[in-house]
Amino acid sequence: MDYLLTEEQIMIRDLARQIAVEKIVPVRAELDEQNKFPRDIMKSIAQADLYALFIPEAYGGLGKKSLELCIVVEELSKACLGVATTYASSALGTYPILLYGSEEQKKKFLPDVASGKSLVAFGLTEANAGSDASGIQTTAKLEGNEYVLNGTKQWITNGGEAELYTIIAITDKSKGPRGASAFIVEKGTPGFTFGKKENKMGIRASSTTELIFNNCRIPKENLISKQGMGFIIAMKTLDSSRTGVGAMGVGVAQGAIDESISFAKNRVQFGQPITSFQAIQHMFADMQTQTEAARALVYSVARFIDSGAKDFSRASAMAKLFGTDVSMKVTTDAVQIMGGSGYMKEYPAEKMMRDAKILQIFEGANQIQRNVIALDMVREATRAK
Amino acid sequence: MNIIVLVKQVPDTSEVKINRETNTLIRDGVPSIINPYDRYAIEEALRLREKHGGKVTAVTMGPPQAVEALKEAVSLGVDDVVLLSDRAFAGADTWATSYALSQGIRKIGDFDLVIAGKQAIDGDTAQVGPETADMLGIPFVAYIRKIEQVEGKKMVAERLMDEGYDVVETSLPALITVVKEINEPRVPSLKGKMKAKSLKVAAWSAADIGADENKIGLRGSPTQVVRIFPPSPRGQREILSGSVEEQVAHLAKKLKAQSLI
Ligand SMILES: Cc1cc2nc3c(=O)[nH]c(=O)nc-3n(C[C@H](O)[C@H](O)[C@H](O)COP(=O)(O)OP(=O)(O)OC[C@H]3O[C@@H](n4cnc5c(N)ncnc54)[C@H](O)[C@@H]3O)c2cc1C
Ligand SMILES: Cc1cc2nc3c(=O)[nH]c(=O)nc-3n(C[C@H](O)[C@H](O)[C@H](O)COP(=O)(O)OP(=O)(O)OC[C@H]3O[C@@H](n4cnc5c(N)ncnc54)[C@H](O)[C@@H]3O)c2cc1C
Numbered sequence: 028m029d030y031l032l033t034e035e036q037i038m039i040r041d042l043a044r045q046i047a048v049e050k051i052v053p054v055r056a057e058l059d060e061q062n063k064f065p066r067d068i069m070k071s072i073a074q075a076d077l078y079a080l081f082i083p084e085a086y087g088g089l090g091k092k093s094l095e096l097c098i099v100v101e102e103l104s105k106a107c108l109g110v111a112t113t114y115a116s117s118a119l120g121t122y123p124i125l126l127y128g129s130e131e132q133k134k135k136f137l138p139d140v141a142s143g144k145s146l147v148a149f150g151l152t153e154a155n156a157g158s159d160a161s162g163i164q165t166t167a168k169l170e171g172n173e174y175v176l177n178g179t180k181q182w183i184t185n186g187g188e189a190e191l192y193t194i195i196a197i198t199d200k201s202k203g204p205r206g207a208s209a210f211i212v213e214k215g216t217p218g219f220t221f222g223k224k225e226n227k228m229g230i231r232a233s234s235t236t237e238l239i240f241n242n243c244r245i246p247k248e249n250l251i252s253k254q255g256m257g258f259i260i261a262m263k264t265l266d267s268s269r270t271g272v273g274a275m276g277v278g279v280a281q282g283a284i285d286e287s288i289s290f291a292k293n294r295v296q297f298g299q300p301i302t303s304f305q306a307i308q309h310m311f312a313d314m315q316t317q318t319e320a321a322r323a324l325v326y327s328v329a330r331f332i333d334s335g336a337k338d339f340s341r342a343s344a345m346a347k348l349f350g351t352d353v354s355m356k357v358t359t360d361a362v363q364i365m366g367g368s369g370y371m372k373e374y375p376a377e378k379m380m381r382d383a384k385i386l387q388i389f390e391g392a393n394q395i396q397r398n399v400i401a402l403d404m405v406r407e408a409t410r411a412k
Numbered sequence: 413m414n415i416i417v418l419v420k421q422v423p424d425t426s427e428v429k430i431n432r433e434t435n436t437l438i439r440d441g442v443p444s445i446i447n448p449y450d451r452y453a454i455e456e457a458l459r460l461r462e463k464h465g466g467k468v469t470a471v472t473m474g475p476p477q478a479v480e481a482l483k484e485a486v487s488l489g490v491d492d493v494v495l496l497s498d499r500a501f502a503g504a505d506t507w508a509t510s511y512a513l514s515q516g517i518r519k520i521g522d523f524d525l526v527i528a529g530k531q532a533i534d535g536d537t538a539q540v541g542p543e544t545a546d547m548l549g550i551p552f553v554a555y556i557r558k559i560e561q562v563e564g565k566k567m568v569a570e571r572l573m574d575e576g577y578d579v580v581e582t583s584l585p586a587l588i589t590v591v592k593e594i595n596e597p598r599v600p601s602l603k604g605k606m607k608a609k610s611l612k613v614a615a616w617s618a619a620d621i622g623a624d625e626n627k628i629g630l631r632g633s634p635t636q637v638v639r640i641f642p643p644s645p646r647g648q649r650e651i652l653s654g655s656v657e658e659q660v661a662h663l664a665k666k667l668k669a670q671s672l673i
Contacts, residue, residue: 038605045599076602089602 028319030326032098039080039095043102046071051106058109058232059378062224064188065110065232072114073143081118083125086137093267093329097274101322104278105285108382109232111278113146115271116184116233119390120147122264123193123209127252136191136211148185150194150238151261153178158395160195160261161204165240167196172247174198174210176240179222184389186236187221190214193264194238195257207257211249218243229381262340265390269343270332272390273325273350276383280318280354283361283379284311290365290374307364314357321350341403348396351386358383413466413562415457416517417490418528418540420447421474421481425533430642446481449529451488452590455597456559457527458489464562467491469520473501473512476615483608487600494520497615500623503630506535510543512628515621517548525567526587530555538589545587553580557593 032040050071058065072078081096082088096118103111121140124132139145156162165178176196183192192212199206212219222237251260288311291302301307328346332339358380362369369376387393423442431438446454457468470485472478473496482493496516504512517526526545531538538554545552557577558570562584571578572591582588600608618628626632652659667673 035606038609039602042600042602042605049599071599074598074601076604080602 040098043099047102047106051110055107062231064234078143079141082137082141087141092333097329100271100274101278104275105282108279109230112230112233117147119268120149120193122267123251123260127260145190147191148183148189150180150183150192152182154181165196167198173244176243180238182235183238188234195261198254204258205255208254209251209257209260230385266340266343269347270328273346276350276354276386277322279379279383280357283358284314287361287364310360317353321353325350341400344396344399348393354383413464414523415468416523416526417453417457417470419450419470419472419481420532421478422447422534447529447532451597452594453527453529455595479613486608487604495613495615498617500618500629505633505635506537506539508628508632510540513544514547515623519621524584528589530589530591541589551582551586553588556588556590
């Protein structure tokens with residue numbers, strides 16, 4: 028398939044692929060096994076300007092958009108979803124500043140994101156607020172020229188590793204969903220610490236921790252947009268980043284197909300390569316067709332967003348939903364095709380299958396994506412009446 | 413610190429096959445790459461620049477298509493490139509190559525350090541580095557695996573030896589060749605790739621570098637190729653591991669089994 032990428036987009040893809048092949052594939056099993064954060068790889072990604080990719084030129088970036096970001100994320104995900112998550116979460120954490128930050132905030136924070144000096148994290152989820160984000164209990168109180176943060180965020184990707192954290196906290200409980208606000212918190216701010224690093228089923232190269240705020244004082248200039256905008260910022264951020272999660276699904280699915288087919292063509296049973304069995308052939312055909320369909324959807328939605336679309340919640344939810352459901356099915360089938368070898372750590376398929384599972388859960392579980400899509404459909408149907 | 417890196421474009425030998433009848437390389441359709449050792453040279457130059465400031469210039473002698481190697485160098489971050497390309501350079505052996513390179517380096521002028529690869533993976537002589545240094549009249553240190561310190565007009569570095577390493581101090585400017593232990597080369601940057609894409613390189617001719625026409629190309633090459641042949645393949649080898657005692661026991665058993673002891 029040719030997606031009519033520009034010469035520049037192909038250059039970006041090739042560069043991401045080079046990083047995947049030269050820097051990620053040789054160490055991915057070790058990172059997974061040892062729960063080890065991929066610091067050297069993040070340095071390579073920074074050196075290659077891939078953090079600059081999604082930052083506007085005015086702030087030291089290259090001003091590229093969703094499609095380019097999806098292309099990079101897809102290539103990294105082919106090699107290791109843990110690494111891709113680390114990279115993509117930095118973009119996720121940056122969106123609140125990109126979308127709603129003031130000129131001063133952009134000038135202050137974005138150049139370091141572009142250079143790779145600052146990794147970023149996005150902190151919304153708490154122990155009692157997962158799918159229902161409105162249940163968050165972390166508070167931010169204005170005292171003079173400072174906001175004082177108290178509370179604990181849970182399962183935050185890049186926790187402990189990031190320099191910058193965009194945090195959603197309650198500023199006015201009485202206002203319900205309009206009572207939350209978004210803030211930028213820098214690592215090292217007194218009163219801001221990290222809980223233990225989670226021991227996960229997959230994406231083990233990525234760091235997931237609690238963020239603990241205990242009378243953490245930040246300058247009031249670190250409020251993003253206005254008080255009360257917290258959930259709107261969070262939702263727009265997730266709308267913008269979800270297509271990228273779809274791209275992660277496409278990447279890991281393709282990675283699993285590539286691994287399993289190169290294994291299968293050499294695996295001989297009953298005197299012939301297992302690729303000569305129609306049952307196996309049809310599995311491959313379905314895996315590739317679904318992955319290609321997911322890729323086409325992800326790229327289309329990314330292009331739609333990049334065209335300047337205002338409302339793309341439904342579209343990006345569909346890209347996330349489909350891309351990630353496909354990835355779970357395809358990685359599972361890849362293990363099946365490889366048989367016992369697929370189940371062994373000597374081959375990357377089992378890791379890909381473990382890794383893929385998170386995609387159906389984070390950045391809004393797929394049930395929630397279905398809610399978003401259906402609600403928008405119903406709303407549209409009602410309006411049309 | 414101004415650094416010149418010598419970069420050679422070579423066929424990707426991992427893709428090259430040998431014609432068993434003529435004993436020559438089958439180069440058709442084989443992609444060209446930067447000599448792998450030269451990627452370490454570029455990386456080290458970039459790291460020195462990051463530490464000490466200055467400028468990195470990549471130089472190559474080769475046919476017009478060698479510009480691709482220079483573009484790759486730019487995508488990795490070198491500031492400037494020089495392509496020495498002229499029909500008169502064709503057929504150069506290592507001596508004539510080194511002469512042309514040394515003349516090119518003289519024309520660039522202001523430099524503190526020249527870095528070359530240990531050897532090229534096609535020619536494999538490891539002669540160009542030392543010869544070029546000699547022609548420039550500057551010190552030469554081979555097989556650098558670590559640059560410890562650069563201070564003023566002095567550099568301290570570790571030279572890899574068969575057993576261990578030497579610590580060598582040299583005055584600058586100097587020419588060094590590097591081994592793969594020295595660093596892990598970076599991947600290109602996007603900005604670099606974009607710059608490389610639009611890069612126009614004007615080649616320097618023999619006249620441009622004031623080269624003596626009797627010292628370049630085939631005419632300037634004293635080497636006579638009598639016969640080219642691939643080394644005979646090594647026999648079966650086995651590397652023993654474990655404690656010394658285990659290895660000795662294992663070896664003794666093997667030798668006995670073959671009635672050698
Ligand atoms: C590895 C990892 C990294 C993460 N990184 C981040 C991060 O960087 N930043 C951040 O803010 N959060 C992060 N999260 C949190 C993540 O976004 C949440 O886990 C996710 O939103 C789901 O919330 P939950 O786990 O509390 O599940 P719950 O909300 O408790 O859901 C449990 C199940 O119920 C279903 N369910 C819930 N509500 C409904 C409904 N209304 N209709 C139908 N089904 C429903 C869900 O789909 C799910 O299957 C991360 C989580 C993990 C595991
Ligand atoms: C016996 C012999 C006969 C040859 N005859 C011919 C011939 O007839 N026609 C022909 O075209 N070629 C010929 N060559 C090839 C040519 O001489 C060599 O490729 C060239 O001189 C470099 O030598 P090398 O490959 O051994 O490099 P080495 O000395 O192994 O290279 C060491 C380092 O020197 C630098 N370097 C080497 N060459 C260059 C370069 N061109 N530009 C920039 N930096 C460089 C690089 O940093 C490299 O890592 C011959 C080679 C040999 C050994």
